[in-house]
Structure formats: C-alpha cells, structure tokens
Amino acid sequence: MEREPRTDVAPGRLSPEAYAAGFSDLHPGFEPNAARVEAERCLFCYDAPCATACPTSIDIPLFIREIAKGQPKAAAKTILDANIMGAMCARVCPTETLCEEVCVRHFSDGAPVKIGQLQRYATDALFDAGAQPFTRAEATGRRIAVVGAGPAGLACAHALARAGHEVTIFEAREKPGGLNEYGIAAYKAAGGIAQREVDFILSLGGIVLKTGVALGRDFYLETLRAEYDAVFLGLGLGAVNALGLDREEGAEDAIDYIAALRQAEDLSALPVGRRVVVVGGGMTAVDVAVQAKRLGADEVTIVYRRGEKEMGASGYEQELALTEGVAIRHYARPVAVESGRAIFERTQIVDGRLAGSGETFDIPCDQLFKAIGQALDPSGVETIDLLGGRIKVDDERRTSIPNVWAGGDCVHDGEDLTVVAVEDGKRAAASIIAALVGPGRFGT
Amino acid sequence: MADLRTTFAGIRSPNPFWLASAPPTDKAYNVVRAFKEGWGGVVWKTLGEDPPVMNVSGPRYGALHSADRRVIGFNNIELITDRPLQLNLDEIKQVKRDWPDRAIVVSLMVPCEEQSWIAILKRVEETGADGVELNLGCPHGMSERGMGSAVGQVPDYVEMVTRWCKQHTRMPVIVKLTPNVADIRPPAMAAARAGADAISLINTINSIIGVDLDMMAPLPHTRGVGTHGGYCGPAVKPISLNMVAEIARTPETAHVPLSGIGGIEGWRDAAEYIALGCGNVQVCTAAMIYGFKVVKEMISGLSEWMDAKGYATIDDFSGRAIPKVTDWRHLDLGYAVKARIDQSLCIKCGRCHVACEDVSHQAITREVNGVRHYEVIDEECVGCNLCASLCPVENCIEMVPLAVGDVDVRTGRTIIEEPLPWDRHPANPMARVAAE
Known part of the structure; x- marks a missing residue:
C-alpha cells in the first residue's frame, strides 16, 4: 500500500557548533606573510589585463605592489578610489571570470594571482585600522536624492559626497546594503562585513540615510525631482519571476529565504527541508542550495533547464556546490510541485530552442526554492522608459527623464553583479557632478 | 665521472x-x-x-x-x-x-x-x-x-x-x-x-x-x-x-x-x-x-x-x-644584435614594452592591429638586453646577432667580417688622428 509522502521541514537539525562552522568564512583571509608571498607573484604588468577586466578599473598591479611593499592601507585606498565597495567585491566578485581569468600568471605558471583574496586582505586592513582615507571637497550646496541603499546607490552617494554634494538616500528595507546585506550567502559575508562596509561609506559624511521608506508608497519620483538637484535610482529588482506552474504555493523564493537567513539571530530556528530542490542556475541558486545543505538538509538538488555551460553560476560556484554535496541536474524544468515531491520534465534543444521532451521524473522534495531571477518592480517609475523590462539608460546612466539617473540591477545594461552596480553608481555620479558643476575631478 | x-x-x-x-x-x-x-x-x-x-x-x-x-x-x-x-x-x-x-x-x-x-x-x-x-x-x-x-x-x-x-x-x-x-x-x-x-x-x-x-x-x-x-x-x-x-x-x-x-x-x-x-x-x-x-x-x-x-x-x-675578458675599447662596435620575442612563450605582461618605452629606445610595440602584442621594432632596437633581462619568462626574449652581410636597419650599416673597435672606429677622433 502506497503511503502519502510527508513533507519534512524543520529547524534545529544541527548542533550549535555545526551552525557556527557552516556559516563562518568560506575562505579565511590571508595572513600577512601569505599575502606578501602571493603579492610578490604579481608581475606588475603594463596596461594590465586584470585592471582592464575589472568593471570598476581598479589599478590592480599598483594595489598588489603596495601590499608587497608592506602598506596594505595604501593598497586599500587604491582599491576604494576605483571601487568603494572593494571589501564586498573581494568576496562576491566572480574573479575567475573577471580579473583572475586574464592574469598572465595563467600562462607562466598555470594559476592566476589571487587578486580577490589580496583585495580582501587590503580592505580588511583598512577597516581593522578604522582609517578614513577620503575627504570631502568644499560644500557645493547641491542636494541629490538616491533611491536604494544597495551597491549602486551607495557608490553613487559616496562619489557625490566626496565632491561636496549633500546626499539623501531613501531605502525601503530596514537596513542599507541591498543584496550584500540581504541576498548573498552568509559564508561570503562573515563578520558583518556588509554592514562594516556601509558604515565606512557613510562615515565620510554628507550622506543622510532614511530607511523603511519605499518609492511609490511613501514618496514619489516627481517630489524628489522637485526637491533635489538630481535623482539617482538604484532600485534593484523587487519582483520575483514566477515558475509559471498551475500550483506554485509550495515554491519559496530563494532571495527571501537568503534574506531571512542573513537576518536570523539564531540559525537553528530557521526551518529547512530534509530534501531540498532548487530550481535555477545562477549564483542565487548555488547560494541557497549550499546554505540549505549547511543548515542540515540531507539531500539538495539544483535543477536547471539548460546545460552546465549555460548556468549563470560560475564554474567556481558550481564546483563549490558539488563539493558541498549538492547534486546538479541539467536539462529539466518543473511541471508541478506537490506534497513530498516535485515533478520535472526533461528538456532538450530543438532547432536551437529549449523544448520539453514530454518525459517526466520525480524528485522527493520537502522544500522547493525558485531561484530563476528577478524583475523590476515598476511601482513609482511608471513614467520612465524601459528596455527589456528594466530602466533604459545611456552610457552616463541618464534615464529618459531629465535629472534622473539610474544604475545597478534595475537598468537594462550590464551584468547583475555588485561590481557592475558600483561602476554604474560611479559613472552616474560623474555625470551628475558634470551636469551640476561642470566637469571636475570625476568628470574628466 | x-x-x-x-x-x-x-x-x-x-x-x-x-x-x-x-x-x-x-x-x-x-x-x-x-x-x-x-x-x-x-x-x-x-x-x-x-x-x-x-x-x-x-x-x-x-x-x-x-x-x-x-x-x-x-x-x-x-x-x-x-x-x-x-x-x-x-x-x-x-x-x-x-x-x-x-x-x-x-x-x-x-x-x-x-x-x-x-x-x-x-x-x-x-x-x-x-x-x-x-x-x-x-x-x-x-x-x-x-x-x-x-x-x-x-x-x-x-x-x-x-x-x-x-x-x-x-x-x-x-x-x-x-x-x-x-x-x-x-x-x-x-x-x-x-x-x-x-x-x-x-x-x-x-x-x-x-x-x-x-x-x-x-x-x-x-x-x-x-x-x-x-x-x-x-x-x-x-x-x-x-x-x-x-x-x-x-x-x-x-x-x-x-x-x-x-x-x-x-x-x-x-x-x-x-x-x-x-x-x-x-x-x-x-x-x-x-x-x-x-x-x-x-x-x-x-x-x-x-x-x-x-x-x-x-x-x-x-x-x-x-x-x-677584455677592455671596453676592444669591443666590436660593428657587431649588432636584435631582441626577438618568442610569441609562443610570451605571457603578455607588457613589461618589456613599458621598460623600452619609458627608459630605453621605444623599440617594442604595445599592440598590433588593436590587439595586445609585443614585438621588437628592429629600426629602433639597439640590442641593449634590457627587455630580455626583465622578462619573467626564461628564454622568451633572445638577443639574436645579425650575420655578416646583414644590414642593421637601425643604423643602415652592413655587418662586416672585420671587427671595428673604438680605437679603430671612424667615429673616434683620436683614431683618425692616429691614422693620419
């Protein structure tokens, strides 16, 4: 007689020590000697490919040389000058497809300089020292509104404040930081680094942060345009894509779950399924899968509708998932989520397009996460031109509306990466500064 | 043994x-x-x-x-x-x-x-x-x-x-x-x-x-x-x-x-x-x-x-x-070498270029056809060995001597058999005096 499968979603699956171990640093930072030895591997390339590959154009050879010569705080200044969120980027950037991918050391000894790790070493040194390397230019009296305290908004606000402008940031959530605070695996941001970084950015001065206020609900774009000299929108993606199933109630949103995990005071109170299925193939899919495993799930399976190469998660992230004991199944898409199981249909490429094969299979499943991407929530920005469902911007990150700039995940251009969001914020700030006071230090 | x-x-x-x-x-x-x-x-x-x-x-x-x-x-x-x-x-x-x-x-x-x-x-x-x-x-x-x-x-x-x-x-x-x-x-x-x-x-x-x-x-x-x-x-x-x-x-x-x-x-x-x-x-x-x-x-x-x-x-x-081991004045000034970069070994760090460009003779390209590429410009190369000395890859840059009969495209002079040291060199006024 067939028994009805139970769903087993429960908290407290592990010992306190196991929680602590599972959510501490994925890789501990360099000790000084290890940092120096690694730094000395850098060849100080001319016109360095790594710096060209960095979306924020950090002068990587220079900061590594500063580490090699024993001045990590000077190195941090070099990093932060180009990328004010260098500390988090050191932890979350897919360096193996950016700076480290093009490191010439690949060709001379088969392995790149560990640029991300060195960047973390330098920025940690600066934060540990509590040093503030930046100063503000003389006050301009200009006021700028920034909507969203994620990487794009914070980077924009910092650059504007440095130039002497007064910035007010409006943030819908209770805490600033955006996805760094709410949307990235805990073991990548151990030690409260996301908040330490935000604190560092705000400590420059000239930036007022208002939290718990949402665009389109508590304030409106037209009001901002009237009250401020310029507006920057770093809204992120507030809406979650749907699986498109008839019954989707059993599917949880991966981003919400990660946010709950990141904000949890006590990880043992967080319920997790015994058998977890994650639908999706990006970084978020890996983040939620690995964290579910580390919360004590027995079986975690990522199911992605296409192949390994098409996955948004980098090779490094995929390997991390596999090492953690997560199974990855390719070429399958969900057709139903039921109590105790999820039903998938095998997919195939027909004439270059993805198609169902009609063949289905079950995966036992107590908890299913969807990590299939997010979309712009257009509330409050209905008057702005969109492109592909996101805000349309030009090279300088100007929107279709005068005096309104935008950047980060909410715009159509660029990959959804922290480092790209920072560059957006930086570029928009340069454009705003040029628009308000003419080209200066940032506009040249 | x-x-x-x-x-x-x-x-x-x-x-x-x-x-x-x-x-x-x-x-x-x-x-x-x-x-x-x-x-x-x-x-x-x-x-x-x-x-x-x-x-x-x-x-x-x-x-x-x-x-x-x-x-x-x-x-x-x-x-x-x-x-x-x-x-x-x-x-x-x-x-x-x-x-x-x-x-x-x-x-x-x-x-x-x-x-x-x-x-x-x-x-x-x-x-x-x-x-x-x-x-x-x-x-x-x-x-x-x-x-x-x-x-x-x-x-x-x-x-x-x-x-x-x-x-x-x-x-x-x-x-x-x-x-x-x-x-x-x-x-x-x-x-x-x-x-x-x-x-x-x-x-x-x-x-x-x-x-x-x-x-x-x-x-x-x-x-x-x-x-x-x-x-x-x-x-x-x-x-x-x-x-x-x-x-x-x-x-x-x-x-x-x-x-x-x-x-x-x-x-x-x-x-x-x-x-x-x-x-x-x-x-x-x-x-x-x-x-x-x-x-x-x-x-x-x-x-x-x-x-x-x-x-x-x-x-x-x-x-x-x-x-x-000899004195400088006995070195053959008619001899010439040119740097050669082995492209199959080059890791494209660009250090040879910047050194030659900043402090030497501007004889190494930075890019060719818009692509990062380091190549010696024979018309400028004095054969100084700076690039080969600083290249991080052993044997990637070689100093290749010009053969007798070859023309050094930098100086326009043909390499001759007879050594031409400073004490016999036409550019040396003392040598001319001695010859007269």
Missing part, C-alpha cells in the same frame, strides 16, 4: 669546495659536521693573539631579502675567533689527524709586527695544518685596531706581511684580499711580489644592511647604535668575479693561484669562478643559511656539468674564460 680532486697551492683536497674562514669554521664541532657532509676543506676561522677578542652579544648579522624572503645579501659585525688560541690549535691538530684527506688551512690575523707573525706561525705549524691564509681583509672592528682591511688596503703592508710569513714558515701562504679598495690589482701585485703561494678573494664589503626606521638607527644595532659590517652572499658575486678576472688577466699576477670567494650558492657559481681562473672556491653564506648539506648539490651538479661538457678535471676548464 669527472675527477673533482684539486691541488691548490700544494694543498690537496677531494673537491674544490672549501668553507671560508668564518663562523662555520670556528670550532672542531662545526668543521667535523662539515667534513661529514663532504666539504673538501676548511679555512679555520681567523686566529689572533691571546687574550681572545670579545664579540657583541647583540645581533651580529643582518640580511637583505629577496621578494620571497631568500637571503640574497648578508652582513656581519662578528670579529675573529673569540676562543683561546690554544683551544683552537688543539682542535685543529685533532681534526687534521682525524680527517687527513681534507684540507685544513688556518686563517691568521695578528698585529703588523714581525714577531707576532713568527710566533703564531710556529704554533700553527705544530698542528699539522696544510697552510695559512692571511686575513688582510676584515672590514669591521679589527680594522679599527690596525689589522684586517687596514692592512689589506695598503699594498706595502700586504707585501711586508706576506714576506714575513713566507720567510718564517714552510707552509703555503694564501693572502686573502679586501675588496674595499679602488683597484684590486695593486694589493694583488704586492702579494705576488712577496711570493704568496695563492690569493683568495674577496673578503666582505663595507656595508650598512638597512636602517631601522622606528629606531632611526642602522641595522643591526646594539643598544640603539650600529656600525658598518661586512657584506657577503649572492649579491656580491658579480663584484668578486670582476676582481678575480682582473687579477687573472694582469700579467704580474696571472700566475698566482686564486681561491674564489663571494656568493657561491651552487655548482654554477663555483664553475663561473673556476672559469675565470680560480683553482678552488670558498663558501660561507650558503652554508650559514642552508647548512652544510649544500655541498652535496655543489659536488653532484659540478660533476654532472663537467661530464656533459667533457671536462675530466677542474684544471681542464680553469681559466678558460679569462681570454674573453
């Missing part, structure tokens, strides 16, 4: 690797450990008159580190042996008796008085040691007392002391020179005139290894103040090689056997010294940094290389490079 045995200044040893007079040879205990590892000989750390000297009990050494913290330069402020003379002599006698096949030479430093030298030579002879080495080179401490480099810097004193020793002992006399002179040849000639059986060089170089920027004091320091020390290690090898070559190609000194000292860390360093005319070599720093076992690599490596080259004995290649 190459025969590494040497007879240097009449002293036989199973291989050309001796430990130099220095901390590693201060006691029987160390010397016996060295012999067990295979060292061919030692120069016992310098003996002086009783009462023995005092050393500082603060730091005696300082190091210059490479990027990966290897010691590439080393300095010290240690004096000669601080143990009683008789204790050293007794140990020398015992060790020589126990290790008769190894060379034991005794380094000496006493005041510039004939009686002092006579007295100590007599006592050393009683030990059965194979020879003496006159320490006329220590640049720190002892030089303030009129010994060491204070003697070696004055050719007349070198000659005087060497004569006393040659007169008062039957033992071979090796004169160890100081590099802290403007020209190494006069003291070497003085030693040769006095009949020295051999010359060894170099002793250490006057040096301050670094500055403690917190204490604002030189390193190493003793209660906050420091003094210059003697510099040695791999970084001094080029200085020593030049001095060896100068002595080896100077007619008045060319016949004197040379013992090469300075920065020898492996077989290749030793082979280079021997190629420039040395009969053997002495090592200190490498042993101090890595222990006595380094000699095993020196022995096996030199032997392998000699076999590969077909040299049966040390004498077969000793001095072979001396005829190739």
